Amino acid sequence: xxxxxxxxxxxxxxxxxxxxxxxxxxxxxxxxxxxxxxxxxxxxxxxxxxxxxxxxxxxxxxxxxxxxxxxxxxxxxxxxxxxxxxxxxxxxxxxxxxxxxxxxxxxxxxxxxxxxxxxxxxxxxxxxxxxxxxxxxxxxxxxxxxxxxxxxxxxxxxxxxxxxxxxxxxxxxxxxxxxxxxxxxxxxxxxxxxxxxxxxxxxxxxxxxxxxxxxxxxxxxxxxxxxxxxxxxxxxxxxxxxxxxxxxxxxxxx
Amino acid sequence: xxxxxxxxxxxxxxxxxxxxxxxxxxxxxxxxxxxxxxxxxxxxxxxxxxxxxxxxxxxxxxxxxxxxxxxxxxxxxxxxxxxxxxxxxxxxxxxxxxxxxxxxxxxxxxxxxxxxxxxxxxxxxxxxxxxxxxxxxxxxxxxxxxxxxxxxxxxxxxxxxxxxxxxxxxxxxxxxxxxxxxxxxxxxxxxxxxxxxxxxxxxxxxxxxxxxxxxxxxxxxxxxxxxxxxxxxxxxxxxxxxxxxxxxxxxxxxxxxxxxxxxxxxxxxxxxxxxxxxxxxxxxxxxxxxxxxxxxxxxxxxxxxxxxxxxxxxxxxxxxxxx
Numbered sequence: 001x002x003x004x005x006x007x008x009x010x011x012x013x014x015x016x017x018x019x020x021x022x023x024x025x026x027x028x029x030x031x032x033x034x035x036x037x038x039x040x041x042x043x044x045x046x047x048x049x050x051x052x053x054x055x056x057x058x059x060x061x062x063x064x065x066x067x068x069x070x071x072x073x074x075x076x077x078x079x080x081x082x083x084x085x086x087x088x089x090x091x092x093x094x095x096x097x098x099x100x101x102x103x104x105x106x107x108x109x110x111x112x113x114x115x116x117x118x119x120x121x122x123x124x125x126x127x128x129x130x131x132x133x134x135x136x137x138x139x140x141x142x143x144x145x146x147x148x149x150x151x152x153x154x155x156x157x158x159x160x161x162x163x164x165x166x167x168x169x170x171x172x173x174x175x176x177x178x179x180x181x182x183x184x185x186x187x188x189x190x191x192x193x194x195x196x197x198x199x200x201x202x203x204x205x206x207x208x209x210x211x212x213x214x215x216x217x218x219x220x221x222x223x224x225x226x227x228x229x230x231x232x233x234x235x236x237x238x239x240x241x242x243x244x245x246x247x248x249x250x251x252x253x254x
Numbered sequence: 255x256x257x258x259x260x261x262x263x264x265x266x267x268x269x270x271x272x273x274x275x276x277x278x279x280x281x282x283x284x285x286x287x288x289x290x291x292x293x294x295x296x297x298x299x300x301x302x303x304x305x306x307x308x309x310x311x312x313x314x315x316x317x318x319x320x321x322x323x324x325x326x327x328x329x330x331x332x333x334x335x336x337x338x339x340x341x342x343x344x345x346x347x348x349x350x351x352x353x354x355x356x357x358x359x360x361x362x363x364x365x366x367x368x369x370x371x372x373x374x375x376x377x378x379x380x381x382x383x384x385x386x387x388x389x390x391x392x393x394x395x396x397x398x399x400x401x402x403x404x405x406x407x408x409x410x411x412x413x414x415x416x417x418x419x420x421x422x423x424x425x426x427x428x429x430x431x432x433x434x435x436x437x438x439x440x441x442x443x444x445x446x447x448x449x450x451x452x453x454x455x456x457x458x459x460x461x462x463x464x465x466x467x468x469x470x471x472x473x474x475x476x477x478x479x480x481x482x483x484x485x486x487x488x489x490x491x492x493x494x495x496x497x498x499x500x501x502x503x504x505x506x507x508x509x510x511x512x513x514x515x516x517x518x519x520x521x522x523x524x525x526x527x528x529x530x531x532x533x534x535x536x537x538x539x540x541x542x543x544x545x546x547x548x549x550x551x552x553x554x555x556x557x558x559x560x561x562x563x564x565x566x567x568x569x570x571x572x573x574x575x576x577x
Contacts, residue, residue, distance in 0.1 A: 027334055050359055051282050052452045059567070063516075064334025066282035066309070068509045068569040071451040079453040080282075080308060081367060084360035088379060110384075114356060115347075119389045125347040127332030127339045129386060130309055134360040137380035160385045175383035176422030251335070251575060 003234050005188040006253050007242055008207050009145070010036055011234040013099065013186050016143050022046045022096040024087060024135050027064055028252055029145055030099035035061070035246045040238060048086065050131035052078035061247050084131065087138035094179055098135035102146045104157050107201050107221050108171065109144060109164025109182035109194060111136065112157040119159055129161050136162035141183040148187035153219040165199040190215045191231060192223065200224070205231035259496045260443050260473075263546055266495040267294040270433045270465045274324075276304040276402055278366070278429070278463065280436035280456035281506060283311030284334050284514045286449075288437040288469055290502040290546045296320040297540055304402070306429050308362040308455055312506050312519065315340040316540070319532055323352050325392065327429070329359040335577070336519040341526035355391040355407060361426045363455045368428035369462030375409075375425040382410065382422050434463035437503045438488070439510060441470035445493025446479050448486045451509030451568060457487045466492055469499040471511050499546055501558060513561040513570035518553070520577050 006029065013033030017023060019042040025034045034047050035058055048054045049062075053070040054077075056062075062069040071077050086092050103126050104112035113132055117123035136142055142164075146152050164182045165171050172180060184204070185192040191205040202224040206215050212225040234242075247253045261269070271277060281287035292313040295303070302324040307314060309330040317323050319342030331343040346352045357365070364376035381387050390407045397403050404427045413421040436456045440448040447468050449456060460466045468488065473496070479486050501508075505515035505522070525531040543549045550558065564571045 051285075051454055060569075060571070063336065063514075063575060064282075064284045064311075066285035066311075066452070066454070066507075067334065068285065068451060068507045068513060068563070071509055072567055072569075077452050079457070080359055080363040080455045081458070084363065088360075114385070119385065119391070121350065122348055125331075125339060125344045127330045128328065128356050129358045129381075130330035130332070131359040133358040133384055133386055134378075134380040137382070159389065160383075163381075163383050166383045171383070176420065177379075177382065178421070249576070 001236050001239055003239055004253070005207070007234055007239060009186055009188055010242055010253070011238045012191050012231060013143055013145070014040060014238070016184055017042045017045055017097060020044045020095070022048065022086065022092060024096055024098035024139060025049060026099060026101055027062060028101065030101065031062065032242065032246055032252050034099060036238065036242055039241050039245055048083060050080060050083045052080055052083045054078060054083070061251055063251065084134050084138070087135060093138050094140040096139045097141045097143060097183065098139035099143045099145065100132050100135060100162065102144055102152070104152050104154050105144060105146050105185065106154060106157050107223070108166060108168055108199055109185065109201065110157055110160050110166060111144065111162035111164065112159045113161045114159040116158050132162045136164065137177065137180065139180055141181060143183050144185045146185060146187050148189040148215070148218050150218050150220045153221065155221045165194065169197065169199050171199070189218065195224070203228040205229060207231050208233045259445055259493065261495045261497055263290055263294050263497050263499060264298070266467050266497050267291060267298055270467060270495060271295060271300055273300055274302040274304070275432045276306065277433045277435065278306040278431040278459045279310070279313045280434065280454065280459050281313065281503065282309050282454045283332065284336060284519065285507045285509070286437050286454070286503050287311060287313035287506040288435040288502065289313055289504060289506060290499045290549070291435045291467060291469060292317050293540045293549065295322055296536065306362070306431055308359045311340060315342045315526065316536070318342050318346045318352060319526065320536055325353040327355045327357065327362070329357050329362045333519065337523045341523055342532065353392055353396065356386055357426065358386065363458065365426050365429045366455050366458035366462045369430040370458045373428060375427050377423045377425055379423060381424055387424070429462055431463045433465045433467060434459045435467045435469070436460055437469045437508065439470065439508065440472050440474050440479065441468050441496050442474060442476045442479055442490065443496060444476060444490035445488070445496050446476065446486055446490040447488035447493065448479055453487060460488055461492060465494045467495045467497065468493050469497045469502045471500050471502070471508060473498045501550055502546065504553065507569065509568045510563055510565065512558070512563050513573050515557060515561050516573060516575040517557065
């Protein structure tokens with residue numbers, strides 16, 4: 001069955017969400033992945049949004065975390081304080097997984113979503129943290145979506161908006177964080193994970209039709225590709241759910 | 255005290271929002287942003303505003319583009335899928351037209367909370383080790399010279415209650431705006447207000463402010479809201495102006511009443527990227543219309559009926575939302 005790179009990305013992320021996890025979701029592909037996960041692999045996962053919508057029943061795909069579609073038949077419609085409280089809380093926080101986007105990412109999974117160039121005179125300004133930095137600080141785990149381009153995988157971020165492993169092993173502990181770590185990075189070519197010891201990004205799975213060399217050539221720092229294998233292509237069932245249930249209008253899948 | 259609160263849009267803005275005022279807008283990106291008030295501020299040519307928002311979207315962008323804003327303290331300047339980064343906001347930051355101080359959404363929420371509660375700061379545990387802590391947007395002398403802006407963006411301390419392990423806490427300063435503007439579904443002439451759907455940080459923002467302008471879809475008798483007080487959030491005595499403005503959040507959504515106007519938001523993103531087109535937009539939709547009713551006439555009955563919410567869902571089912 002034919003599929004697009006975006007569909008592969010959504011499926012790769014959906015497979016990363018574990019049943020019972022509390023999923024903090026942005027918009028776009030992360031949300032498509034979370035919705036697909038709930039329908040396929042993680043029926044007991046809970047999707048919530050920083051705007052305060054908790055356990056949304058998504059009948060149509062929201063185009064913003066403040067879309068009225070996130071408010072439909074939630075268990076509780078609250079506000080920002082409650083939503084972030086879920087992640088900062090010592091009991092519910094460790095169960096949360098946050099799916100984030102990034103304009104730039106470094107080898108330790110730190111994210112820039114603020115600007116390119118000098119912060120005070122930016123060449124390009126992005127929206128800023130939103131709740132991204134909070135999620136990277138609080139959530140048990142994060143899943144990060146990035147476009148696979150050399151200019152996005154950089155040795156040094158122009159602005160560190162959201163903490164990953166900061167400066168490496170123990171970086172978070174030394175900074176004073178109690179938990180949290182990037183689970184994986186998902187691009188249009190591959191899925192990367194982080195070495196348990198060095199906390200450096202390595203190639204875990206490359207998509208069918210992509211080579212490890214291509215993956216490395218489009219990353220601005222050197223990563224270990226020795227452990228890599230090919231990712232299973234999307235199953236028919238996964239694609240059917242994506243296309244028929246999650247985003248039939250192809251607002252996000254394109 | 256009661257009768258005096260009901261005002262026209264121009265009266266409410268003219269009475270409470272002055273050049274250089276510190277203001278905050280409720281809502282979140284494409285939902286319940288007090289758009290009619292933002293447009294009226296532009297119409298009245300108010301300048302040098304200091305704006306506080308968590309996720310500033312559609313209300314922030316034309317205000318910045320029309321040159322009403324000097325400084326913003328925000329977490330996010332985007333509009334969901336409609337403008338991943340708000341267009342005029344991006345241009346204004348890149349050209350140095352406005353000053354920006356970046357916080358996170360949770361930090362901004364807690365800053366409003368601290369302002370509402372009357373404490374000088376709030377403790378949070380996000381952003382340690384990031385550039386939100388290390389890079390301060392406002393120049394040092396701006397902070398020093400502005401009585402209303404604290405000298406420090408934030409302060410990191412050790413948790414004084416922790417026994418063994420060192421735990422860090424980030425203290426973020428309280429915000430007490432001159433004016434907070436929120437758009438709600440229902441309000442009474444006295445100012446008691448009911449928000450349906452998500453409240454975002456509107457309640458904290460309102461309570462933190464010296465003056466509060468409430469714009470509403472429906473003006474209802476006090477008995478109606480007092481019959482189900484559990485569903486109300488804003489007590490009347492903190493509200494200074496009540497303005498009846500159906501579709502007052504257009505082109506953003508108002509849960510249960512109307513959806514966002516996807517066509518208009520896409521149109522706005524396109525015109526906003528060209529300076530001349532943007533000027534024409536301001537002339538056509540803001541300066542050139544007679545108040546809010548004039549704006550709605552310009553948008554047209556057909557466009558408004560397309561976004562009318564299905565009461566069971568709170569949004570317009572099957573709305574055409576393609577870019």
